[in-house]
Amino acid sequence: MAPALAVVGALAALLGALLGWAAVRFRVQRDPMVERIDRLLPQTQCGQCNYPGCRPYAQAIASGEADINQCPPGGEAGVRALAELLGREPKPLNPEHGEVKPPVVALIVEDDCIGCTKCILACPVDAIVGAAKQMHTVIADLCTGCELCLPPCPVDCIVLVPPARRPGEPAPRAQSRSTV
Numbered sequence: 625m626a627p628a629l630a631v632v633g634a635l636a637a638l639l640g641a642l643l644g645w646a647a648v649r650f651r652v653q654r655d656p657m658v659e660r661i662d663r664l665l666p667q668t669q670c671g672q673c674n675y676p677g678c679r680p681y682a683q684a685i686a687s688g689e690a691d692i693n694q695c696p697p698g699g700e701a702g703v704r705a706l707a708e709l710l711g712r713e714p715k716p717l718n719p720e721h722g723e724v725k726p727p728v729v730a731l732i733v734e735d736d737c738i739g740c741t742k743c744i745l746a747c748p749v750d751a752i753v754g755a756a757k758q759m760h761t762v763i764a765d766l767c768t769g770c771e772l773c774l775p776p777c778p779v780d781c782i783v784l785v786p787p788a789r790r791p792g793e794p795a796p797r798a799q800s801r802s803t804v
């Protein structure tokens with residue numbers, strides 16, 4: 625019995641040493657400039673900058689691949705902040721990436737939801753909860769208003785509302801779909 629325990633102990637120690645070595649060997653070094661740029665971005669994860677999220681856009685700015693005026697949710701103030709950080713001249717937002725809009729959050733018209741789960745798969749910040757064939761709900765505090773959940777909804781039952789209108793308001797009715 626004792627030899628078996630000794631072997632198990634030795635194997636556990638070896639495994640621990642290997643894991644420790646791998647953690648050091650393959651540790652991902654984070655670029656401090658990417659971190660600083662990323663902190664200035666709105667974290668909406670909407671993709672309007674043509675990158676799949678704020679961090680990839682921050683990486684593209686840091687590498688010189690992307691310009692600083694591609695983020696509509698950040699607005700002109702965001703461009704100015706990036707310009708200051710990078711020691712560049714501010715410039716107007718590039719309209720090819722969209723325009724500045726007032727803040728919104730998504731709201732699911734729950735009576736119309738068929739529980740297909742497509743919106744959950746589309747949401748980049750896990751702000752939607754629900755199960756298959758069950759009504760779904762948006763966690764408003766997590767929603768960035770990125771609108772990415774709207775196109776996949778087959779019954780158009782997700783609407784955008786101003787955040788200030790949420791408390792105590794009845795859920796609006798979804799617009800009926802065009803059958804033309």
Ligand code: SF4
Nearest residue numbers: 668670671673678695
């Ligand atoms: S447009 Fe702005 S908020 Fe949207 S993903 Fe790109 S950096 Fe993030």
Ligand code: SF4
Nearest residue numbers: 747767768770771773
């Ligand atoms: S719920 Fe919709 S609008 Fe809100 S963050 Fe998720 S995908 Fe974007």
Ligand code: SF4
Nearest residue numbers: 737738740741743777
């Ligand atoms: S995509 Fe639309 S119908 Fe499907 S679960 Fe989401 S809100 Fe409900």
